[in-house]
Amino acid sequence: MSEALIAAKQISVRFGGLWAIKDVELQVNSGEILGIIGPNGAGKSTFLNVLSGLQRPSAGHLVIGKEETADPKAWRMAKLGIARSFQTIRLIDDMSVLENVLIGTHLYAVKGFLQVVGRSRSWHQTERQLKEGALETLAWLGVGHKAELPVSMLPLQERRRVEIARALMIRPRVLLLDEPCAGLSQQESLALSNLMSGIRTRGVSIVLVEHNVKLVMALADRVVVLDHGQKIAEGTPTEVAHNETVIQAYLGGEVHA
Amino acid sequence: MAEFAQTLVNGLTVGTLYSLVALGLTIIYGVMNLANFAQGEFAMIGGFAAFFLIQAGIPYPLAVVIAFAAAGIIGLIIHLLANYPLRQSEPINMMLSSLGVSLFLVNLAQYLFSPTPQVVESPLSGKSLNFFGIFVSQQRLLIAFVSIVLCVVTYLLLEYTRFGRAVRAASLDPDTAVIYGVPTKKISFLTFVLGVALTGVAGALVAPVYYVYPTMGISLTLKAFVVVVLGGMGNVVGAIAGGLVIGLIESLAGGYISTGFQDAIVFAVLFLVLVFRPEGILTKVQGEKV
Amino acid sequence: MNLQRLKFWSAILLGLGSVLASLYVQNMYLLNVIILAVISAILAVSVNLLVGYTGQISLGHAGFYGIGAYTVALLTTRWHWSIWLSFLAAFGLSGLMGLVLGLPTTRLRGHFLGIATLGFGVIVNVVLNNWTSLTNGPVGVRGIPAPALFGISLEYKNFFLGFALACLFVIVLLVYLVVNSAVGRAWKCIRRDEIAAQVSGINVYGYKLLAFAFSGGIAGIAGALYAAFMTLVSPETFDLNQSITIVTTTILGGAGTLVGPLLGTGILTLISEWLRNFHELRLVLYGLILVLFIVVMPQGIYPFVKKHVQLWFTPRKVKIQRGSEGRHL
Numbered sequence: 001m002s003e004a005l006i007a008a009k010q011i012s013v014r015f016g017g018l019w020a021i022k023d024v025e026l027q028v029n030s031g032e033i034l035g036i037i038g039p040n041g042a043g044k045s046t047f048l049n050v051l052s053g054l055q056r057p058s059a060g061h062l063v064i065g066k067e068e069t070a071d072p073k074a075w076r077m078a079k080l081g082i083a084r085s086f087q088t089i090r091l092i093d094d095m096s097v098l099e100n101v102l103i104g105t106h107l108y109a110v111k112g113f114l115q116v117v118g119r120s121r122s123w124h125q126t127e128r129q130l131k132e133g134a135l136e137t138l139a140w141l142g143v144g145h146k147a148e149l150p151v152s153m154l155p156l157q158e159r160r161r162v163e164i165a166r167a168l169m170i171r172p173r174v175l176l177l178d179e180p181c182a183g184l185s186q187q188e189s190l191a192l193s194n195l196m197s198g199i200r201t202r203g204v205s206i207v208l209v210e211h212n213v214k215l216v217m218a219l220a221d222r223v224v225v226l227d228h229g230q231k232i233a234e235g236t237p238t239e240v241a242h243n244e245t246v247i248q249a250y251l252g253g254e255v256h257a
Numbered sequence: 258m259a260e261f262a263q264t265l266v267n268g269l270t271v272g273t274l275y276s277l278v279a280l281g282l283t284i285i286y287g288v289m290n291l292a293n294f295a296q297g298e299f300a301m302i303g304g305f306a307a308f309f310l311i312q313a314g315i316p317y318p319l320a321v322v323i324a325f326a327a328a329g330i331i332g333l334i335i336h337l338l339a340n341y342p343l344r345q346s347e348p349i350n351m352m353l354s355s356l357g358v359s360l361f362l363v364n365l366a367q368y369l370f371s372p373t374p375q376v377v378e379s380p381l382s383g384k385s386l387n388f389f390g391i392f393v394s395q396q397r398l399l400i401a402f403v404s405i406v407l408c409v410v411t412y413l414l415l416e417y418t419r420f421g422r423a424v425r426a427a428s429l430d431p432d433t434a435v436i437y438g439v440p441t442k443k444i445s446f447l448t449f450v451l452g453v454a455l456t457g458v459a460g461a462l463v464a465p466v467y468y469v470y471p472t473m474g475i476s477l478t479l480k481a482f483v484v485v486v487l488g489g490m491g492n493v494v495g496a497i498a499g500g501l502v503i504g505l506i507e508s509l510a511g512g513y514i515s516t517g518f519q520d521a522i523v524f525a526v527l528f529l530v531l532v533f534r535p536e537g538i539l540t541k542v543q544g545e546k547v
Numbered sequence: 548m549n550l551q552r553l554k555f556w557s558a559i560l561l562g563l564g565s566v567l568a569s570l571y572v573q574n575m576y577l578l579n580v581i582i583l584a585v586i587s588a589i590l591a592v593s594v595n596l597l598v599g600y601t602g603q604i605s606l607g608h609a610g611f612y613g614i615g616a617y618t619v620a621l622l623t624t625r626w627h628w629s630i631w632l633s634f635l636a637a638f639g640l641s642g643l644m645g646l647v648l649g650l651p652t653t654r655l656r657g658h659f660l661g662i663a664t665l666g667f668g669v670i671v672n673v674v675l676n677n678w679t680s681l682t683n684g685p686v687g688v689r690g691i692p693a694p695a696l697f698g699i700s701l702e703y704k705n706f707f708l709g710f711a712l713a714c715l716f717v718i719v720l721l722v723y724l725v726v727n728s729a730v731g732r733a734w735k736c737i738r739r740d741e742i743a744a745q746v747s748g749i750n751v752y753g754y755k756l757l758a759f760a761f762s763g764g765i766a767g768i769a770g771a772l773y774a775a776f777m778t779l780v781s782p783e784t785f786d787l788n789q790s791i792t793i794v795t796t797t798i799l800g801g802a803g804t805l806v807g808p809l810l811g812t813g814i815l816t817l818i819s820e821w822l823r824n825f826h827e828l829r830l831v832l833y834g835l836i837l838v839l840f841i842v843v844m845p846q847g848i849y850p851f852v853k854k855h856v857q858l859w860f861t862p863r864k865v866k867i868q869r870g871s872e873g874r875h876l
Contacts, residue, residue, distance in 0.1 A: 052746055078748030090743040092736060103736045107748040109729030116728045117721060123728070170748050292658040339838045346845040348657065349604060353798055354841045356791050361834030368827045475787075479669065482662050490658065517677035524666035531663045532651040 003030045005174050005205055006051060006082065010060035013046050013229075020046040021229040023060070028174055033196065033206045035220030035237075037213055039249060043229040044209045045087065048176050051207065052084045053077035079107060083172035085163045087179040093152040097143065097162050098134060100151055104169030105130040130169075137165045141195065157188040161195070174205045181212050193219050213250075217241060225249065259390045264512040265505065270397040272504020273404035277459045278477055279484035279496040280408055281452035284415070287428035287491030288441075288448040291340065292352045295359040296481055297474025299328040299453040301366060303460030304469035308377045317379045321403075321461045328457020329450045336449045344445070359478070366471035374468035382465050400462045407455060408497045415493060424448055428491055476520070480507075483527045562716035569708040578704045582776055584816040585711040586769050591796045591808030592718055593765035598794060599802030600726055601758040602738030603653070604661040607668030608793045610648075611641040611763040613675055613785030615770025620688040620780045621681070630694040630775060637771035638764045645763020646756055653755040668790045675782035687781025691774050701775070711772055718765055723805055725761075734758060738803070766793075799840050801847030810849050 006028040013021040021043040028034055036044050049055035051062070053072035061070040064080045083104075091100050109130060110116065110123045138144045141161045146154060151162060160180055167175055177196070181189040193215055196206055210216045216223060217237040225233040225240060227249040233240050240246055282296045303324035310320035339358050343351045381395040415421035426434040427441045427448075435441050460473075467473070484503050488495025503523060510522040572578050590612060597603045615637040622633040652663045675682050682688070693702040694710075701707040725731055733754045736744040744751050774780050792815075800811020818836060822829040844851035 054742060054745070074742070074745035075748050075750045078746055084746050086742075090740050090746075092739045092743065095735070095739075099732070103732055103743070103749075104747050106729055106733055109732075111729050113725075116730060117724050119724065127728075166747065286658070292661060339842065342842045343845060349798070350841055350845040352658070352661070353795055354838050356795065357834045357837030357841065359834070360837065361831055364828075364830035364834060368831055479665070479787075482665070486659065486662055515677070518673060521670045521673035521677075524669050527666050528651065528663060528670075531655055531659060 004028065004063075005030050005065070007063040008047075008051065008060070009063065011047070011050055011057045011062070012059040013043070013050060013055060014058040019229050021050070021057075021226075024226070024229075024231050026224060026231065026234075028205055028207055029222075030173070030205055031200065031203065032221040033200055033208060033219055035216035035223040036207065036209045036226060037216050037223060038226035041228075042226040044226055045178055046229075047226065048084065048178050048207070048209055051077075051174075052082055052176055078170050078172075081171070081173035082176065083167035083170045083174070084176035085160070085167055085178060085180060087182055089156075089159050089163050091151045091159055091163055091166070094150055096148050097138065097151055097154065098131070098147040100162055101134040101138060101147075101165045101169055102130065104166035105134060107170055134165070134169060137168055138162070140198075141165050157184050157192065160184070160192065164195075164199075168199070168204070172204055174207060175199060176207045176209075178209050179211060180208070181210060181215060189215060260512075263391050264508050266391055266393055267397075268505040268508030269501060270393070270401045270504070271508065272501035273401040273408075274459055274463060274500070275477075275480050275484050275503050276408055276497045276500025277404040277462075278456050278481040279488070279500050280411055280493065281455040282478075282481045283485045283488065283491055283493060283496040284411075284424065284428075284448050285452040286485065287493075288424055289340065289344075289351070289445045290348045291355065291449075292348075292482070293449075293452075294352065294355045294478055295335070295362060295474075296453065296456055297476070297478030298359050298362040299332060299456040299474070300460030300463070300477050301362070301469070301471060301474040302331055303328045303457030304377070304464040304473060305366065305370060305375075305460075306457070307461035307464045308375050308469045311377060311379075321458060324461035325454045325458045328460070329454035332450045332453035332457075333446070335453075336446050340449065341446070344442075359474070363471050363474070370471065372471055374470040377464035377469055379465035394466070396465050400466070403458065403462055407458065411451075411455065412493055412497070420444075420447070479520075480523065483523055486527055487530055559720075562712070562719075566709045566712045566716070569712055570705050572705060572708065575704070578708060580816065580820060582704065582708050582711055584812055585708070585715050586772050586776070587793075587796065587816065588809050588812040589715050589718055589769040589772070590766055590793045591800065591812050592715075592722060593762045593769065594793050595797045595802055595808045596722065596734075596758050596762040596765070598797055599804065599807070600731060600738060601734040601755060603755060603758060604657070604794070605664045605762070606661050606787075606790050606794060607648070607664035607666070607671070608762075608766050609785040609787070609789035610668040610671035611644060611766035612770040612773070612789065612793075613671050613780075613782070614644055615641045615767030616774040616780045616785065617675065617682060617688070617770070618767070619771045619774040620691050623691050624688055630692055634694075634768065634771045634775075637767040639767075641767025641770065642760045642764030644767075645759040645761070648763070649756040649759030653752055653759065665787070665790070668785075668787060672782055672786050675785065682782070685782060687779055689779040691778045691780070693778065694775050707776055711776070714768065714772060718768070719805065719809070722765075726805070730754070730757070735803075795837060799837070799848060801849030801851075804847070804849050807847050807849040811847070814848060 008026040053074035110126045223240045233243045306324040306327040307320045339354045385394040427444045484499040488499030511519045618637040619633045622628040733749045796811040801807025
């Protein structure tokens with residue numbers, strides 16, 4: 001049994017009278033790819049929002065390493081090593097690719113007033129290192145040659161990669177990906193899933209929320225199935241694929257891997 | 258006790274006026290996402306319209322109606338020149354443009370009509386009623402009456418007519434509204450014209466009580482903003498109720514604390530509201546969408 | 548990279564040059580106008596930190612300006628502090644007020660923030676007008692001593708102009724250095740997408756507070772300069788109109804750029820002086836021109852000019868490609 005990086009304890013989220021998520025218990029282990037699947041409106045994205053601190057849970061709490069919190073703040077979660085991407089990409093369109101990625105280096109940049117204003121040697125050194133790191137990551141993700149272009153000029157799949165690059169710059173232990181393949185062609189999806197394996201080999205766990213069930217089944221070590229805000233199954237892809245409740249939820253055998 | 262009741266009554270009558278101005282401001286905000294800093298200037302336009310019409314011998318009720326039309330027509334011109342070209346740009350630009358419009362209108366009025374306050378005579382001037390020792394001038398009663406009627410009519414218009422449904426659709430979700438065939442461009446200009454025309458009436462109504470002068474609109478704009486925030490931006494019922502609340506607070510603060518600090522107290526209340534209930538005190542809470 | 552360095556040093560030279568040139572301005576009227584323009588430029592730079600870089604509207608900047616001016620006025624005339632100490636206090640107190648205003652209001656957005664900050668400005672103005680025992684009410688405070696630098700009295704207006712220009716350039720330099728660092732990146736990201744900022748580990752609340760405090764402090768320095776220059780302060784200088792002028796200057800010039808606020812101040816000062824020829828119509832035309840500028844170039848004068856100059860020097864082929872790129876400043 002490997003070490004748990006995040007443990008979600010009895011997480012519930014309520015919008016008005018509606019439970020988007022009810023008593024979900026979940027654990028992210030180090031070095032794994034955890035797939036979260038479920039029909040539309042199952043609460044997958046809401047759950048990612050809880051894990052990344054963007055949605056305060058109505059009940060329950062998170063345990064991240066040694067820290068325990070019932071009201072996670074997004075920037076604190078980033079500090080604790082949880083990074084994420086968004087289904088609708090959140091990049092800053094009129095900044096260059098590199099500038100966007102550099103935003104992710106915030107935690108490691110020199111920010112002391114005197115250092116910044118005096119342009120101290122350590123400021124120069126750190127800025128250079130961060131920039132090199134950002135360029136390296138971009139190159140590794142296959143968008144290195146576009147570093148100076150404005151983000152708005154890149155096609156969707158490259159913007160996805162830029163967003164992942166920004167997320168990787170916070171040096172995360174867990175990377176949350178919200179529908180990374182939405183809108184991509186089959187080929188592009190495949191390339192991206194290879195990339196995810198690559199990220200995992202670099203020691204970053206991935207939580208993958210994805211519509212493309214086949215892709216998740218092929219990639220994930222473990223799969224959690226949400227339906228109507230509740231966890232209805234959990235296990236290896238094969239276990240989940242043969243689970244009666246899951247097949248019911250998906251209305252027939254679409255899941256057969 | 259009588260003094261307290263008097264303060265309350267004064268506050269409420271002024272409050273209805275704030276409601277009327279805030280009503281215009283709030284529907285404009287709702288549909289156009291415009292914080293219209295020139296709102297009060299239309300009260301000034303209405304006031305001056307009433308002043309000149311009465312001098313020309315036109316009876317006061319008719320003057321009020323023409324003030325409505327005059328503010329509406331000037332509003333239309335301003336919409337076409339200063340708002341419409343900016344419909345695609347960031348909301349802050351339209352707001353700045355409205356500040357420019359305000360500057361323009363105030364100073365044009367000063368140039369044309371001189372800064373001196375003008376007295377407007379209405380048939381009710383100087384008459385007041387006595388209810389159990391509380392004096393209410395008849396003009397104030399008229400202000401309250403007409404304001405309430407106009408608020409109710411506007412509310413009904415928005416709630417029960419085709420136009421109203423279109424306005425509400427455009428204000429809730431302009432993009433979807435367009436898809437469903439709501440002519441949002443037309444709606445936004447009708448809303449602007451209606452919103453400022455209502456304020457024009459407000460100006461014609463206060464004229465006999467407070468005089469008419471070029472800068473009279475500025476403090477009215479500020480009060481209306483406080484009311485709109487209090488009631489929730491874009492919320493019609495909120496604006497009407499908020500107007501009464503601000504009228505009361507202002508009158509009580511003026512009567513029992515200090516007239517000098519009156520405005521500061523109104524804004525301090527605004528501050529507290531913004532801090533503790535930024536969505537307004539009269540709206541239901543909604544979850545934030547990520 | 549080298550081009551950037553060239554720009555940087557030529558800007559520094561330009562700054563030094565203009566400080567020296569200030570000694571040769573002969574016309575008294577012109578001196579007055581330029582000194583007040585320099586003070587306005589500092590205000591525009593200050594509000595640009597909020598409006599331009601962090602995306603937080605402030606319609607109450609006259610409040611900080613007034614607090615800075617009154618701090619100097621009261622400390623020097625009532626408690627006989629040295630003028631430089633009072634300048635420091637003006638910076639500190641206005642910065643602190645920025646922080647205090649920011650604490651409750653940074654959670655607000657857009658128009659709500661605009662109206663809350665507007666309220667702050669109104670409250671400061673009302674207090675200056677009505678707290679007579681401290682501020683002397685509408686009459687204001689007189690007899691503020693002129694500062695002296697290295698034994699040179701700045702009562703002589705050319706010296707004061709030189710000093711004010713030096714202040715402006717130091718402030719612009721500071722802003723440049725801060726904005727081109729991780730702090731500036733965080734601000735710019737907050738302006739465009741707060742959620743993206745949060746998940747990148749940026750403490751959005753903290754950075755907004757920092758912007759408020761920094762901006763308030765700089766406006767306080769502008770106030771201090773104003774008090775020292777005029778030797779008298781009264782509440783009417785620090786009213787809503789002033790707040791609005793500061794914001795419009797910045798946005799007209801080009802918010803979020805270093806040059807924009809300076810250019811905006813320059814152009815609006817020129818226009819406003821030129822309009823004196825029209826006497827009573829001055830403010831009418833001023834309002835008209837304001838609307839015209841916003842309608843014609845909503846992104847600001849500097850980005851507008853920059854874009855068009857670039858287009859002139861771009862070959863046609865690239866132009867067509869760039870057309871697809873949308874609004875890119």
